[in-house]
Amino acid sequence: MLSILIWLPLIGAIFVGFYPKLTAARTAALAIASATLLITLSLFFKFDPTTSGMQMEEYLPWINEIGLSYRLGVDGLSLPLLALNSFLTWIAIYGSKADIQRSRLYYALILVVSSVVAGAFVAQNLLLFILFYELELIPIYLMIAIWGGEKRTYAAMKFLIYTAISGLLILLGFFAITWLSGSSGFDYNINLEAIASIPLPTQVIILTVLLIGFGIKTPLVPLHTWLPDVYVEASPSVAILLGGVLAKLGTYGLVRFCLQLLPDAWSQLSPVLGIIATISVLYGALTAIAQTDIKRMVAYSSIGHMGYVLLACAAGTKLSLIGAVGQMVSHGLILAALFYLVGVIETKVGTRDLNALNGLLNPIRGLPLTSTLLIIGGMASAGIPGLVGFIAEFLVFQGSFTVFPILTLLCIIASGLTAVYFVILLNRTCFGKLDNATAYYPKVTWTEHTPALILVALIFFLGIQPSWLLRWSEPTTNAMVASLMIDAPSNSKIIVLSYPEAKVNQVLLP
Secondary structure (H helix, E strand, C coil): CCHHHHHHHHHHHHHHHCCCHHHHHHHHHHHHHHHHHHHHHHHHHHCCCCCCCCCCEEEEEEEEEHHHHEEEEEECCHHHHHHHHHHHHHHHCCCCCCCCCCCCHHHHHHHHHHHHHHHHHHEHHHHHHHHHHHHHHHHHHHHHHHHHCHHHHHHHHHHHHHHHHHHHHHHHHHHHHHHCCCCCCEEEEHHHHHHHHCCCHHHHHHHHHHHHHHHHCCCCCCCCCCCHHHHCCCCEEEEEEHHHHHHHEEEEEEEHHHHHHCHHHHHHHHHHHHHHHHHHHHHHHHHHCCCHHHHHHHHHHHHHHHHHHHHHHCCCCHHHHHHHHHHHHHHHHHHHHHHHHHHHHHHHHHHCCCCCCCCCCCCCCCHHHHHHHHHHHHHHHCCCCCCCHHHHHHHHHHHHHCHHHHHHHHHHHHHHHHHHHHHHHHHHHCCCCCCCCCCCCCCCCCCHHHHHHHHHHHHHHHHCCCCHHHHHHHHHHHHHHHHHCCCCCCCCEEEEECCHHHHHCEEEEE
């Protein structure tokens, strides 16, 4: 099943890109993405949510001389991210134009990205992970360089350099783990057992290298400087893939290969990581407030929301880690909705400048439904109760407060600043009076609204029923907490939350 998620879109990409008689590239790519999404959803029926270990494992020996094997597996951390990848791939394809220039290459590259990202999420061999991690670099580079904005060449080159450095640092960290531990190969489970033989000071150095590598991808301050240029110059669909999916490779790596693989070293660095997370959250919010380009504003907001994930992981409590998984998924859905709607506005109005936009909520000559969906997306990003962004941030803050009370309070303040810049965005774009001389915008069809409507529906549904998102990950995150030296204070208490289907999960609350 896991191999299908890798090879189906890859074979589909070859078909879309090279089959000479294919005329409807978008339709073919959408069919392949739909099949991949359905297969991904079928994994939830085969997955046992009460087990913390790897499931549906696959293994084939590959190059034994260098310790590279084809070992796959899925657990509560990777399963929601696999679903997010397949779903946002479908959104990116559906939301793209059928007549886009060089359409066969464009849709083939999106399918390649889906394939290698899925491979990275299920890889259980360190070299196999880095292979998939690096393979996404080329298709994303090409999509930015060919279909990006005016400064697309500069943005694509910046992405290439930063991602290459990130991959190199991660590879060095993996080599250090395997060589210094005397491990017999690069399989994850072998190194997880052998890591204890490495002295703690050396583990801290290795962890620092990995943190920088994955911090570039996430990105975290001060490793974020590539993000604004790349997100802004990328087309809306590529920006959805960048922020909604590829950034999760960074946060996934922080949890899987830093926290879980090096728990003792993580415990040593957790206070520093909490500070970095808080700086990222505050910086992202304050910088977003200063923007006049709505796409750049959304891009900077992403930095802050990824900082929440690092804060939760640094705290290392049961509640904060389950919140981290929820935050990854909720951020992907919300960011995808915002980038898609910003793309619709730019297409219909011709600008992303806050100083030029106003009155789009006008029911006669504006873009009323687009504006309504944008308001909901902004509310979700600001953490309004009833939407998926609220439950994710609440779990992060509630779980982190017991360990980092001051840092958590600062992040809560930054969450309030998120509401500030989205109020600025929505006030200037959706409200006000339209210019009678210029405001005759083309109507947005229901087909064009479909991706945003689906995303907003999910944002509502998971906000009202968060257990549908969180129940798959709790055993896995609880097992990670058990391996950490950090844990909740002794005065914490266990309360019971009831979930559907008579499932009962225990979560830690102060």
